Amino acid sequence: MNQVMLSLNDIPQNIDFHDGTLIIRYISDPELAIQKDALSTDVLDTHEEALAALDTSDAVVAVVEENSSYTTNGDERRQIANETGIALLDDDILPASAFPGEEVDRTVKLQDKGKQVLTQNGNVSELESDNLKFDFHYLDLIDTNNGNAWVASSEGSDIYMPYPEGTDRTTEFHVLHYRDLHREYGINGEMEVDEAIAQSRVDVLTEGDSLAEGKFVKLDNGIQFHIETEGFSPFALAWQKEQTPEEPEKNYTITIHYLDNATKQPIEGMAPVTVSYNVNTAYDVTEYTVHKAISGYQYVSMDQPAAGTITGDMTINVYFEKLNTDNPEVPQEPSKPGHSGGDDGGSGTRTGSSSSSAYLAGLDGQWVHMDPQNSNIPITVEVPEWAKPETNPEYHQWKFFLTNGTMLWGRWAYIRNPYAVSGQPGEGWFYFNNEGIMQYGWFLDTNTGKWYYLHGTSDGMLGTMIEGWHFDDQDKKWYYLNPGSGEMLLDWQQIGGAWYYFNPYAPAVTWNYDEANGGWYFNGSSSRPYGSMYQNEQTPDGYPVDGNGRWNHQ
Structure with a gap:
């Protein structure tokens, strides 16, 4: 075995060299590679330590059982003796800018895949899927003593993820695990981005009271879920965006009262009707006034126009005449509208129209x-x-x-x-x-x-x-x-x-x-x-x- 120096993301690294295949996984920002612990946190030993970390920081942390053993790249032949470098990598989804000439927005593609799965599983409706918000994390266990090589834990890992900004324990979450999508997809020689995301398996974790399979638990300041031995890849929290109601346009109201024409008092059982219109728009309340049907009454008149342009709050009094409920042998001829009498509906001059x-x-x-x-x-x-x-x-x-x-x-x-x-x-x-x-x-x-x-x-x-x-x-x-x-x-x-x-x-x-x-x-x-x-x-x-x-x- 020889030792060589390689430049990874323009950063020199000492690498133990022997026959094999070297796959280099990108990070979202090469500048962060030179900052120690910029994207990783030490693996913790206890649940209490993880809760304390959630209370004091916004970092994702992992707890691995004390009796767990680690292997490099999940290879049982490569047991890790020095476990002091074991850490949790928490990175963003790779941007298109990481790959010259690539125009695919991986985050958008992953969101679309997540919406599709949640809808197909019945977790959300199609309408609700359009209102989902996503918080993505690319998680991986790594060995910082060995060039950040990914490692596997024999007992798996418990992940503690803080609530995204604007959410809390009352928010309804779905946790999505995009299996199979490691950092190398979309790189030369590997499956293309669109195809890889389309074919990826997505597990949906739902809220539970314990860390049973397919469940996550809500804590005061974050959520907890379990990852199996080699279960790291992209994860996402999905939840409904809070709907910010549009500020309603200012409007005016028309209040319509139904009155007995003889007493000028409200007709029993007829509550006022209120109709709203935007400022300076046309209004038409014909159906609530001239065309209003009240059992035992007939329309007589009203004190405001039934249609026009509204310039302020209005009150319209509509007057109705109580019908004679007796059954006459011959219908009684009414007085002509706008006149004091006349025979056969044929006499008088025009006075009833404005x-x-x-x-x-x-x-x-x-x-x-x-x-x-x-x-x-x-x-x-x-x-x-x-x-x-x-x-x-x-x-x-x-x-x-x-x-x-x-x-x-x-x-x-x-x-x-x-x-x-x-x-x-x-x-x-x-x-x-x-x-x-x-x-x-x-x-x-x-x-x-x-x-x-x-x-x-x-x-x-x-x-x-x-x-x-x-x-x-x-x-x-x-x-x-x-x-x-x-x-x-x-x-x-x-x-x-x-x-x-x-x-x-x-x-x-x-x-x-x-x-x-x-x-x-x-x-x-x-x-x-x-x-x-x-x-x-x-x-x-x-x-x-x-x-x-x-x-x-x-």
């Missing part, structure tokens, strides 16, 4: 067709034949300017319609939103909580308020719009000498507002739409109606 902001314009101004790309300038392109109001609203934006240049906005206006053709009304009520754009289709006046239908076809009377019967092409239902005021009627109505029943409740949302197109669209719900006429069925109060919706007196 009358304080209505305007009689007549011909005192002109209609302007706005450009689809810029609603602030007149249209500069031809309207394609395929561009329908319901599918391409950008081509059907109309404004009305008075002769003094004032644009009508946020109001109803009674205006002459120069585009009407033969058989169409030459004037009518129109509604302009806050941007001055004429509305069409179903329209909810949030000032009154009343629904209207504004003609939705570009045939000369687009946007004109419809009165009387209306058949909706989307939900295939009949509605009745009060002549003179245009508001959609509900409940029992006597029309043309016959009685009809229009649904006054909305147990489910059947129409949704499309913010992109700016209109209401039927969502295909099987529930009965609000305001729709009953046909070929019995009304909630027990009266049969025929296919035309008329009450059958027989």
Whole structure:
């Protein structure tokens, strides 16, 4: 046997030389090789010594039974007589920078392998695996008196590993042991990194009360587990990262109270509803107000708009009228909404639709067709034949300017319609939103909580308020719009000498507002739409109606 000097990681070492194979295992930082004990700690003799070490340092330590014997590289022929150099090496996973030209991130690959095993074993769900954090240690027993050669202990070793920063005894851990992955994988002549990690066996140690096989024990300042004679290789602690909740966006709340219209007191059993919206965003509480169904009551009015832009906390009082629970021989005709009476739903003038902001314009101004790309300038392109109001609203934006240049906005206006053709009304009520754009289709006046239908076809009377019967092409239902005021009627109505029943409740949302197109669209719900006429069925109060919706007196 000869003695030679080799340079390992640029550090000179005296080596006993004889025939054999020399495998050099890298460390993560060559600079640490010249610092004695930088990556290793002396093997301890007792459990008490290990507990004391955990209390005073963040180093991983090993305890080997006193009667244990050591062999170099696990070779029984190479018993170690001088055991003073036996130590535990604790190093990081080798970085890609340790190998010129290698681009594989071994830590990431090991994490992926660990997540795969924990998920397959049922230790964590796929969702939980994405939230795992790992603390890796490459552990090895070494002989510092013999060039840090790895050694084997006949009785195995107990490992004491401190809790990673931010964790403690209450943290739920999984201990992963990546067998077969010694330092030489990925080095010339050995298995490539990807293949080696993919084929490695991974044991999962779970928490227990004793050091039984496959278990680890939690201590005050760390965990303890046992390694068999030659069981050293990469280890990892895995645990769920603490979820840091995102700071919620500031929001405003809308509190909705349900009151009896006669007493102005809360309706028994109806608790207030609170809805939250982000600051300065659009809100719509129609389903909690106008469409709210309360057994034995019908909606009357509310004191705040059901939709708009929220700029602060709001309180909305919604008033309901108690229904007469007696069964009359003939349904009683209600007073027309917004009026004091009238026969057959056909008399009176329009006062029920935001009358304080209505305007009689007549011909005192002109209609302007706005450009689809810029609603602030007149249209500069031809309207394609395929561009329908319901599918391409950008081509059907109309404004009305008075002769003094004032644009009508946020109001109803009674205006002459120069585009009407033969058989169409030459004037009518129109509604302009806050941007001055004429509305069409179903329209909810949030000032009154009343629904209207504004003609939705570009045939000369687009946007004109419809009165009387209306058949909706989307939900295939009949509605009745009060002549003179245009508001959609509900409940029992006597029309043309016959009685009809229009649904006054909305147990489910059947129409949704499309913010992109700016209109209401039927969502295909099987529930009965609000305001729709009953046909070929019995009304909630027990009266049969025929296919035309008329009450059958027989």
